[in-house]
Amino acid sequence: MLAAERQAHILEEVQRRGAVRVSELSQLLNVSDMTIRRDLDILAAHHRLDKVHGGATVRRAPSTEEPGFEAKWVQQTSEKQAIAAEAAALISPGSAIGLSAGTTTWTLARLLWEIPDLTVVTNSMRIAGVLHGSGPTAPNVVLTGGVRTPSDALVGPVAVSTLQMLHLDIVFLGVHGMDSQAGFTTPNLLEADTDRALIAAGRRLVVLADHTKWGTIGISTIARLDQADVLITDDQLSSGAQQSLREAVGELRVTRSRSGDEEEEQD
Incomplete structure (x- = not known):
């Protein structure tokens, strides 16, 4: 599985569940925890999710952001x-x-x-x-x-x-x-x-x-x-x-x- 495809699966899982652990993603995608952590770093850098200790959550908008x-x-x-x-x-x-x-x-x-x-x-x-x-x-x-x-x-x-x-x-x-x-x-x-x-x-x-x-x-x-x-x-x-x-x-x-x-x- 290509990295981009794997990251898309990770993002989909996080959005579906709200929060997910590294170990769960590792088992789901059959890759190492280190690979998942690198993917989370990339997705977090592009503001697609929030990386937290042990996993990731759906990205939260800034508390003063007010869409029209x-x-x-x-x-x-x-x-x-x-x-x-x-x-x-x-x-x-x-x-x-x-x-x-x-x-x-x-x-x-x-x-x-x-x-x-x-x-x-x-x-x-x-x-x-x-x-x-x-x-x-x-x-x-x-x-x-x-x-x-x-x-x-x-x-x-x-x-x-x-x-x-x-x-x-x-x-x-x-x-x-x-x-x-x-x-x-x-x-x-x-x-x-x-x-x-x-x-x-x-x-x-x-x-x-x-x-x-x-x-x-x-x-x-x-x-x-x-x-x-x-x-x-x-x-x-x-x-x-x-x-x-x-x-x-x-x-x-x-x-x-x-x-x-x-x-x-x-x-």
């Missing part, structure tokens, strides 16, 4: 659609709900026209745009003010002040990352303040996070895992991560995404 909306909304689309559909089923007609900024909450917003008499509070201009319109089922939209972030969230003291005056039935929170120790995180300090104010305004917290968010850590913690009454994710999340979340959050709901179905058909 356009970069994120085309990723994990089937997972986000499945998560959004599960979230929409939790909303009763006549509710007052909060939607944080984000591509998964934006996907949820597109389903809200089917639910009558909603009031939607959001700090996302994109979500407000999706819900703008008239008609018997048009939601009543409250858009907070604030300073715009790269991910199109409105944040800062103006947004926080608005949210402190409101009382919501359910808050739907999109997150940059989630981790057993760091909790739910964001790469933007002002966004963390605004999200915490949004959470405080709600009686129930529902977090929407696809499998790629596990193990990603932003610079600021929004909330602990155990503050989530419900966490909705997808079936591509590893069994170990699912178990950690079940032990922490109030309720874990795992959706079946189309990409997961396609993988099973290929198997």
